Structure formats: structure tokens, C-alpha cells
Amino acid sequence: MKIGVVVFPGSNCxxxxxxxxxxxxxxxxxxxxxxxxxxxxxxxxxxxxxxxxGDYLRTGAIARFSPVMAGVKEFANQGGLxxxxxxxxxxxxxxxxxPGVMLRNTSLNFICKDVYVKVExxxxxxxxRCQSGQVLKIPIxxxxxxxxxxxVTLGGIKANAQVIFRYCTTEGKVTSEANPNGxxxxxxxxxxxxxxxxxxxxxxxxxxxxxxxxxxxxxxxxSMFESLDTSRVPVA
Amino acid sequence: MKAKxxxxxxxGILDPQGKAIExxxxxxGFKNVANVRVGKYMEVDVDETxxxxxxxxxxxxxxxxxxxxxxxxxxxxxG
Numbered sequence: 556m557k558i559g560v561v562v563f564p565g566s567n568c569x570x571x572x573x574x575x576x577x578x579x580x581x582x583x584x585x586x587x588x589x590x591x592x593x594x595x596x597x598x599x600x601x602x603x604x605x606x607x608x609g610d611y612l613r614t615g616a617i618a619r620f621s622p623v624m625a626g627v628k629e630f631a632n633q634g635g636l637x638x639x640x641x642x643x644x645x646x647x648x649x650x651x652x653x654p655g656v657m658l659r660n661t662s663l664n665f666i667c668k669d670v671y672v673k674v675e676x677x678x679x680x681x682x683x684r685c686q687s688g689q690v691l692k693i694p695i696x697x698x699x700x701x702x703x704x705x706x707v708t709l710g711g712i713k714a715n716a717q718v719i720f721r722y723c724t725t726e727g728k729v730t731s732e733a734n735p736n737g738x739x740x741x742x743x744x745x746x747x748x749x750x751x752x753x754x755x756x757x758x759x760x761x762x763x764x765x766x767x768x769x770x771x772x773x774x775x776x777x778s779m780f781e782s783l784d785t786s787r788v789p790v791a
Numbered sequence: 792m793k794a795k796x797x798x799x800x801x802x803g804i805l806d807p808q809g810k811a812i813e814x815x816x817x818x819x820g821f822k823n824v825a826n827v828r829v830g831k832y833m834e835v836d837v838d839e840t841x842x843x844x845x846x847x848x849x850x851x852x853x854x855x856x857x858x859x860x861x862x863x864x865x866x867x868x869x870g
Binding site (some may be wrong): 610655663737 | 805
């Protein structure tokens with residue numbers, strides 16, 4: 556399987572994505588510089604974390620207009636699998652591929668720590684290897700993870716099972732204490748209506764191997780590969 | 792023509808930066824302040840002499856890039 560990892564000026568989690576997909580999970584990775592046209596023949600596209608364009612103006616606001624994004628939008632519109640992690644999620648929001656915006660964390664702090672998220676929907680191309688309600692420990696590292704959208708859109712994405720991850724306690728309770736950034740409804744990750752585009756603030760690429768003490772993130776990558784072609788999925 | 796643009800959070804959107812500044816003002820002794828909201832001010836030189844064309848362009852720049860209209864609103868002056 557060939558996975559494209561887009562690199563914007565200021566992306567810094569692109570190599571972690573490459574390491575997980577290529578070295579840990581044995582798939583082919585193509586690093587795609589933001590000025591390139593998105594290559595054809597990709598099975599999935601990852602938009603990694605980091606500080607594209609220094610978060611100038613608004614996080615992800617300038618990266619969404621990078622030349623490669625025309626191809627990413629086209630790929631997504633054709634049903635291609637796209638995952639945006641952290642800054643990648645912010646870019647997908649600014650690009651309109653996912654609804655809503657990210658605001659500054661209510662604490663105003665950059666928060667870098669392990670958090671717990673509950674899998675709200677395990678019947679997706681990104682969570683089919685998870686159980687519904689499963690609690691995953693995944694690290695976050697962001698200052699702008701406070702997800703917001705208007706009440707009508709929120710109602711819509713909830714009704715349509717597009718909320719995929721919510722911040723929770725270790726026991727899976729969705730509480731305000733478990734919400735690190737003030738995110739609306741504890742939302743940590745959402746999917747588009749078509750089910751092929753996911754954005755999540757936590758970093759699954761930072762916890763995908765046992766050697767690092769936590770391989771919860773592996774489930775998300777394995778789910779993606781499973782949804783692409785069952786026969787080619789590496790053994791978990 | 793110079794476009795002077797203000798981009799601010801819409802009413803009702805929580806502004807933690809504004810709140811932090813409000814508390815700081817309070818602790819400095821300015822006890823009668825409220826509703827501190829933080830926005831952005833930008834100046835853009837637009838090479839266009841026709842005022843209505845410059846206005847259309849300024850609006851387009853705001854809608855497309857300078858403001859995220861989900862949570863922000865904008866106003867501008869052209870001079």
C-alpha cells in the first residue's frame with residue numbers, strides 16, 4: 556500500500572508518520588512536498604502535525620492554499636482516505652474538508668501530555684480495529700485544539716455519527732475534567748459525512764510501537780489499511 | 792489604496808485571551824473593565840485606484856483568507 560505524507564513548511568511530525576507507516580507497519584511511503592502535485596496511485600494521504608507556516612494568521616489558514624491541497628481535495632472528493640493529525644486536522648478544517656474550526660485552548664497553554672480518548676464510532680475506516688467505547692491513551696501536543704462549530708452543525712455531525720474520538724477519563728467517562736482544551740463536547744476527532752476523511756488532535760503516530768511504551772495509535776493505522784484491502788493488512 | 796482591516800471574534804465565541812487580559816487589568820487596579828476581546832489589525836496596500844474595485848477585492852481577501860467566517864467577522868476602511 557502506498558501512503559502519501561504531505562510536508563508543509565513547518566510540518567514536524569511527517570517523519571514520525573513515515574516511520575510508523577514504513578518501518579513499523581511495512582507499507583510504502585511517499586513524502587509529498589506541499590508545492591508538488593499530489594501523485595496518483597496513492598492509497599491514502601496523511602497530513603501530519605507541526606506548525607505549517609508558523610501558524611501565522613491562523614493555524615492551517617495558509618497551508619490550506621498550498622498547491623498540493625488541490626490534489627488532496629480532489630482525492631478526498633473521489634472518496635480517497637485522508638487523515639489529518641493535529642496541524643493536519645487544522646488544515647482540513649480551514650480547507651473545508653471537515654466542518655468547524657480550532658480555537659486557542661481555553662487554558663491558553665500549549666498542552667503536551669497523554670490523554671484518554673473514547674472511540675465513539677468503531678464502524679469507520681479509521682476505527683474498525685477498535686471496539687466501540689474503547690479507551691485509547693494517545694498524546695496531545697497543541698495550543699489550538701479547542702474544537703468549535705455552530706449548534707446546527709454540531710447536531711448534524713453527532714446525529715450522523717461523525718464524532719469519532721472524545722476526550723475522556725481512564726474509565727471512558729466523558730467529563731469536563733477530562734477535557735484538556737475546552738473543546739466543544741470533548742471532541743478530539745471527527746470524520747466527514749462520506750466517512751473517508753478524519754481529523755484528530757491526538758498523535759497516533761507517537762504511540763504506534765510497544766518499544767515506546769504505548770501502541771494504541773497503531774490501531775488507527777491498521778484500521779485504515781484494513782479498510783483499503785483486507786488481504787494486504789500486516790498482522791497486528 | 793490602503794486597506795485597514797480589523798478581524799474580531801464573533802460575539803458569543805469564548806475569548807480566553809481576552810479574559811486573561813481582563814484579569815490582568817483588574818489586578819493592576821483597573822476594576823471597572825469588562826468584555827475584553829482580542830482581534831487582529833492588518834494593513835494591506837492594494838494597487839487599485841477604483842474605490843469600488845478595491846472594496847470588492849478587500850472583501851474577497853477577508854472572506855477567503857484573512858478571516859475565518861465561522862468564528863470571526865471583519866470590517867475595513869479604504870484610504
